[in-house]
Amino acid sequence: MRGLPSARFALGAALVCVPLVIALAGPLFAGEPGPRAASFTAGGGHWLGTDFVGRDVVRQVLLGGRSVVLVALSATALAYLVAVPLGLVCALTRRHWLEEVLMRPLDVLLAVPSLLMILLAAAAFPPGATGLALLVALVNIPDAARVVRASAAEAASRPAVEALRMQGESWWRTAVGHVGRSVARPLCADAGVRLTGALYLVATAAFLGIGVAPDAADWAVMVDRNRTGLFVQPWAVVVPALLVVALTTGCNLLVDAALGARRGTSRPGAARDVLASDQVKERRL
Amino acid sequence: MSGLGSWVARRLLLGCVQTVAVVLLVFGLTEALPGDAAVALAGDQPDPARIAALREAMELDRPAHERFADWAAGLPRGDLGHSLASGRPVSSYLSGAFGPSLLLAALTVVPLVPLGVGLGVLAARFEDRWVDRLVSAVTLGVYAVPEFALGVLLVTVFALRLDWLPPTAVGYGTDLLGHPAALVLPVLVLLARPVCSLSRLVRAGMIDALASPYVAQARRYGIPDARVRYAHALPNAVAPAAQQLARTVDWLLCGVIVVEALFVIPGLGTVLMDAVAERDVPVVQGLAVVFGVVTVVLNLGADLVAHRFAPRTEVAA
Amino acid sequence: GGSRGDSGGASGGGTPRRGGRLRAAFAGGGAGETLDPHRASLFADVARAKALYDKLADYGDDLSARPRLASSWEARPGLDRWKVSLRRAEFHDGRPVTARDVLYSYRRIADPAGAFRAKASLEPVDLDASRAVDARTVEFVLKRPTAEFPNVLASFGAYIVPEGARDLDRAPVGSGPFRLVSFAPGRTAVLRRNDDYWDGAPYLDELEFLVADEESARVNALLGGQVEYAHELNPATARAHEGRGRIEIVRLRNSAMQAFAMKTDRAPFDDPRVRRAFFLIADRQELVDGALSGAGVVGNDLFGKGCEFYADDLPQRTQDLDRARSLLEEAGASDLRVTLDTSSVAAGFTEAAGIFRDQAAGAGVTVEVRTGGKDSYWADVLDSGTLCCYRSGAMPIESHISQRLLTDSTTNATKWAHKDFDALYRQAQATKDDEERAALFGRMQRRLYAEGGFLVWGFADWIIGTAPSVRGVDRKAPANTLDWVRFDKVWLA
Amino acid sequence: MSGSETAPGAVAEIEGLTVSVGGRRILDGVSLRVRPGRVTALVGPSGSGKTTTGRALLGEFPAGALVSGTVRVGGERVGHVPSGPVPVGPAPVRGGPARGTAARGAPVGHVPQDPAAVLNPVRRVGALLHDIALGQVRGLPRRARRQAARARVLEAMAAAQLPDGAALVGRFPHQLSGGQQQRIVLAQALLLGARVVVADEPTTGQDALTRRRVVEELAAVAARGIGVVLLSHDLAAVRALADEVLVLRDGRVVERGPAQRVLRSPATSGTRELPPVKLALTRDTAFGAPRPDVVLRVRDLHARHPDGSEVLHVPDLALRGGECLAVLGRSGSGKTTLARCLAGLHRTYDGQVLLGPVVLPRSLRDRDRRQLAAVQYVFQDARASFDERRPLRDQVARTAVRLRGVPARDARAEASAMLGALGLSTVSADRCPGGLSGGELQRAALARALLARPRVLVCDEVTAGLDTDTRRDTLDLLDGLLRTRGDMSLVLVTHDLVAARFASRVAVLDAGEVVEQGSSAEVLTAPRHPLTAALVAASKAVPVPDAIPGPAGSSCRASEAGSA
């Protein structure tokens, strides 16, 4: 790796690794479900106690990563898959009507409380992980599209974009390859926090009966459902919450590190960094 | 500026259309939900005869479009209709809940902007050094903590252990201003996540701006550091942050359900929850009008800001 | 009189002391809350109604009717005419409570336009034929013999309001222990002691009902000294604070039946062997420990543990998967798949569904849990689906049967329709002798135990938290009975 | 400020500065001394390291550069130097809280080659000026400060040849012409009152009249005791201003000494080609070979800006096949606007632009590939027109891929060839734009447009940042293309009257109006409009304050005159 801001990178990697490994490998080690104990008890062979329905928290934690990683990540990715082109179209178009046609309906969606949306989905969707990912994505699209548009508007009107157009460059390359890349940093920052939001939306939805089961082994659902026992058996909330925190924090730190590294290497001539020679060497390792 | 003026006018006009769309959509959604006010009121005694009687009493047996038309006809007179559940005017629901929501939103936004911007600027200024790492890690960590957990934590520590602040605002009703101490914890909980997202957006924008030649020029020319950061670099990070801020205010005004429930603050979120649970369509519609207007106005504001901070867009070919 | 229920289980001892203001936090119904006692449906509504109004009778701890505004009742031999005498009592505006008020109240409830909840309970009464014999005597004419008529007088929501009262939501005038001072729907109601209360003036000067929907908010408010009484706490919360001295935990036993309701009129549950197999699948202790967090007792597939006429001589059912499996095989349903409807409408529902799903897997039954919206859950599961989570508050066994288990019952969630069973019920209602009646109820319950549609796996505690200074809170009365949320007997030490 | 380390009398000093990036030495042992009140000029071919040297005085170096040597400003070390202590100066030492503090002691004024880059796109141009001025009026009572600051700003703008400053301070950078942007940045430097001003090509992009005034102003700056470092290809300006001249070639100082000596008698091979402008010698005919057919026609064009102001009115203008049309005019007169209208980059206009018989869509987004390829535009601000994250050659090659359907591989080869013909090595072309000099980028921008094989090539100041040799080569190349590719015509937006002389026709713009149009010979030798006359006069008579006697000065003028 070329001179990534190593400390941040290492921290991010470490933070991501723990939850990711548990999420991916956990189910292999979970084993068969043991008999249920009373809910929210500690001890009795349960390292981390039992959860709200008397299951072993360790086992639930081992099982609960996959859906988090899959649903939340895919929902966030999906939201951006739609929001980025949409936001970029609006930032790049000179046709006001097109922008209005695309953005105003999204504003309408924004004004509808997400609770109502989720309730409706609960009634209309057959519960399923895909449906849930779609729903979480849908709730996030209007918001994400606005952020994309706002950050891209300036970049989209620079002479470099005019030059690309003059070259007959395809819309996709201009928008995503150039404008998108120039605003990658705010977008990544936004996506990072949105991932966290998506996680907990999944949990809320689960409670209302959409997507994963309300007693599913899922970290976000665990955090939500075990909260009543917070004072009796905190581990059932604290451990999955810490894993979620580690996952999202780690993701964000990694993205930050990657962006920092990109800036260091990809704009070599920006001629604004004063570097001691030894620093230079370190950077070029 | 005539271009801008007509743009705003057009957006406001569109805003009216949008609000109508929001109301229609919300009406449709609420109607589409299984059950109606009669079923909801019947609760665990779903005696079919009684439900039928309730339906008749609430005029729910009339077609949806007729009820909607009736409700809409009252709008020009400022009449938002009457609640199905209690028969009280919807406007009394809204006016009662809007105060607390507005107060909370205002109290949250006032420190939110300086805090979010300040932290973002601070992190960007010390990019990749321990300050930044600390700010980044803390903001991300806090953001990943669900609201209820943060609320419970704060209440446990500051209200129940240390006894510095009241744990809830129960019993204070709408007179929250009379009990400022009760607002501290809810505002802190409300602040936590928006501060994080705002500061991350500001940080991201600032890092690019601080590395730009125009900031280097301002520095070189001896402009005080703070002024360089806030007056010259920050504006470049404003556009996405303004969007985020608008969304936050929207969220604050249109339903901070968890915090309202946790601290017993009778705001719009609670009213919405109850009204949806009761399928109290007129109340939900009244709320939709409020939410529609709030969203339209906030989005317009955010777009104006974004427009101002991307002045070059006006000349795009 | 039935006002002595508090003597036994008052929380803390000492002589009652007058004065003070008690703040009680309840989960509420938002801005749609009402003061109209006939519209009351939430616990908060009922608690307020109870403080402002009286019924003619109310339920004792064993769910038998105790006289309240009625000082006594007496049936004609045919059990279809009942004479009820009223005690001397006054409304808050000084008018005496009369037979005319009683008839006005009941007619108001029965008015179809009002669609009041208690209308169904008053169904046996022929209100047109009933009359006021004198100022303090009412003669009720019934449509058929009803031995348990006092239960009707005690039924949920059958409050007595002054004749002609219309604007009950804004200006409530009752005969209850407290008078209204102010009311803000969804937030607060302030009440003051009614010094002229017939059952002895309350000890408290003032009573304030506060609304806090979130359980943790009620607990926090209680812990933080913002309220003195918090209604409806979680078992986990109770465990966290029980015996710590900061707050008192009051567990009201047998308050809520927890069950799975099988629709007996459709496959696969139209086969009694399948129902019996399901009875044997349930590990009730695991359900109580898991879904109720241990705050409750196991059930025996019968409603009304602790109630009058409850058949507690029947053996406690336990899990027997082998037997269940063979029963299913017999019924030709070895690879059975059923959908279990649940919802977050009541505490423990989704949990119980998950636990039962796992238990059923042990018997080779695949249970698919379907989580539905909570606002229309009860109406949804009344007619559709085959298996659902069910719960019921305390009520006399007779009411349970009449509301849920007769061919013409309005909320027959198990679709239990058997002419002979209906006949047994009618026979019981026509039997004046208590013992004979008990025997008849026993027969009905044995039938239900053997092949009924309710898999009653537990009875949940109702948990209340109070400040240590609060005394006089009854510890035995199940929710919905007379001594539950009875603030006129509570005092502050 | 000890000053002890600085050589006596020097306000800034570079000693043995070597900068290498990626193994290539872009500066090699450069030493330089800036004395108060003196003008030190750096000249040399494009890419020779002038800008790099200038930036070193600001403490800035290319990212990833290995640097050795010393840079001192006002006695303080600047930057990194191996043994050096704290990096000081305005250099953005990452995250350093102390950054900029030392800069306040010894700020260095900087007028960069690409002024747009240092103008904040989201702030009005007056903002920074005002902030600088505020720092200088701290002594005044609070109320008077604004007033005083404003007065200073306007004064500085006037000094930087922006007399209508009041109207311009409220504009955003993109609302200014290239020359106006440059003068705004110059005004910043003037306002700053720095002890050292690094002026990187301050006269490019300015018309002859303005250029003369700018030169006068820089002379006045020096007269105030400020050390000026002038990096320029504009030998006339150098001659007029410089006290000492350093000639750079491939990062090495090949010649240094008093201006008169260096410019007159080249001592080394480095300056061999320097003084004489050889254009005159190589060319005796006009550019291209005009044919009678009209390729491009502008009809009744009224161009507005979004704020509603009309900035351009062209009743009729025709471009014939194979011809070169030069567009002249003062800075801010609307030349770029005209060029952008042709290119489809400025669409708020009434009237028509016809390509042959076809009306071109206003916006280039509505033009099809053939139309796009047919009219190509070379941006005035070349640096801003490139994506800073992609290697230059890739960007250039895309034109051929997109507009001519050439396979990617061939396109890259073609791009290399074209860049090579313009004097850009493959090595530099494989860098990102940040790694190239201003002149190099300008040529790359030209190459990018040429790869489209356009029928009309609109060049906006393509030669402005080039040294004489490169400029000549570039013009030669264009001329060659005009001749060999019979279907190409050229619109040359320029302040360079020498170049304009080789155009077949000339159009002169003044305040958005075409005031004169005709064959170049006519217009430039016998101008009818007073503005044209003034421009011609000004370009001929570059002011020579303390006249540099001898053949050096005359040779330049003679050659220019001779070409007419």
Ligand SMILES: Nc1ncnc2c1ncn2[C@@H]1O[C@H](COP(=O)(O)OP(=O)(O)OP(=O)(O)O)[C@@H](O)[C@H]1O
């Ligand atoms: N977006 C804009 N809004 C308002 N005025 C503008 C805008 N862009 C340019 N102008 C003004 O239009 C005039 C013409 O600008 P243009 O860029 O065409 O000048 P130019 O002749 O190319 O000058 P230069 O030689 O300095 O590049 C200038 O006075 C400029 O200030």
Ligand SMILES: Nc1ncnc2c1ncn2[C@@H]1O[C@H](COP(=O)(O)OP(=O)(O)OP(=O)(O)O)[C@@H](O)[C@H]1O
């Ligand atoms: N970051 C970098 N990496 C590699 N080479 C670079 C970098 N920055 C500049 N160069 C090279 O260094 C040389 C000197 O560049 P500089 O900008 O100093 O030239 P210049 O004399 O100002 O040229 P011009 O007259 O064209 O502006 C150029 O050939 C350029 O390609």
Ligand SMILES: [Mg+2]
């Ligand atoms: Mg240069």
Ligand SMILES: [Mg+2]
């Ligand atoms: Mg121009």
